[in-house]
Amino acid sequence: MIDDLKTVNPENRMTPTHIILGNARDSHLPDKLADLAFTSPPYLNNYDYADRARLETYFSGYASTWGDITDKVRSRLIMSATTQVNRNVFKVSDIISPQLKACEPCLAGAIQESVTELSQRRLVKGGRKSYDILVGQYFNDMAAVLADTYRLLKPKGKFVLILGDSAPYGVHIPTENWLGRIGCGLGFSTFTVQQLRTRGDKWRGNTQRHHVALQESLLTLYK
Numbered sequence: 001m002i003d004d005l006k007t008v009n010p011e012n013r014m015t016p017t018h019i020i021l022g023n024a025r026d027s028h029l030p031d032k033l034a035d036l037a038f039t040s041p042p043y044l045n046n047y048d049y050a051d052r053a054r055l056e057t058y059f060s061g062y063a064s065t066w067g068d069i070t071d072k073v074r075s076r077l078i079m080s081a082t083t084q085v086n087r088n089v090f091k092v093s094d095i096i097s098p099q100l101k102a103c104e105p106c107l108a109g110a111i112q113e114s115v116t117e118l119s120q121r122r123l124v125k126g127g128r129k130s131y132d133i134l135v136g137q138y139f140n141d142m143a144a145v146l147a148d149t150y151r152l153l154k155p156k157g158k159f160v161l162i163l164g165d166s167a168p169y170g171v172h173i174p175t176e177n178w179l180g181r182i183g184c185g186l187g188f189s190t191f192t193v194q195q196l197r198t199r200g201d202k203w204r205g206n207t208q209r210h211h212v213a214l215q216e217s218l219l220t221l222y223k
Contacts, residue, residue: 025078025144032154040162041145042080044138044175046129050074051083078145079137085130092119095136100143103185107178111139114171121169131168139178146183150223159183159221164199167212176217183221194218 002019022028024039042049050073057063063072074084095115101108118132149159165175180191199214 023076025141025148027148027152029152031151033152035154035157037149037153037157037159039160041142042078042138043164044080044135044166044168044173045164046081046131046134046168048074048081048083049077050081078141079134082129082131082134085133085137087130087133090133090137092116092132092136095133095140097140097143099147100140100182103143103147104182107181107185111136111178114173117171118169121171125169129168131171135168135173139182142179143182143186146179146188146221147186150183150187150221153223155223157223159188159223161219161221162196162216163219164216165214167214170212172212176219180219180221188221188223191219191221194220 005017005019020027020029050069053073054063054069057069057073063069077084079085092115094112096108096112100111115132115136118135122128122130122132146159153159161176161179163175163179166173176193180193183191194217196216196218199216
């Protein structure tokens with residue numbers, strides 16, 4: 001992708017750009033660097049983004065097996081799929097990170113309650129997917145992203161995210177609202193949520209799925 005961008009006519013490059021290979025949870029970039037941060041983070045919908053890149057990683061020779069992709073890609077990503085979960089690594093009964101507990105204690109308790117409920121529901125489901133750990137670690141990872149982005153923003157800066165809520169095993173997780181509250185706990189002054197579209201409508205006839213109405217939203221956090 002970087003090589004493709006280099007082929008763009010310099011006269012059409014209206015704004016200087018810098019592509020950085022880094023980690024949004026701990027970027028090591030200078031404080032108060034930007035007026036705006038904009039992204040669409042992984043959705044909490046059990047989508048394996050590492051597997052999505054299998055064609056490219058195999059073709060380029062970067063990886064050649066599932067294990068290669070796990071070591072080089074999957075293990076480094078924000079938790080968003082049960083294929084990233086190693087149940088031996090996490091303590092389900094106390095999964096919330098100290099950072100998240102400190103910035104939003106009440107919400108941390110609500111997330112832990114959802115994790116506990118999912119732990120119970122997975123025991124009666126055929127696949128026994130680790131949605132419990134997935135939910136807890138997703139918000140731990142995203143809290144770190146929000147904290148680092150807050151540090152990078154100038155006063156009056158904004159952090160805009162396109163994301164969706166979810167309902168693993170029928171337990172509704174209001175992702176955009178919870179991330180907004182976490183952001184305010186980390187220092188943002190306020191947040192707004194704008195619904196962009198509904199999601200999951202095509203699955204209404206599938207009796208194996210939940211029937212919770214979902215949406216895709218625009219979350220804006222204001223410093």
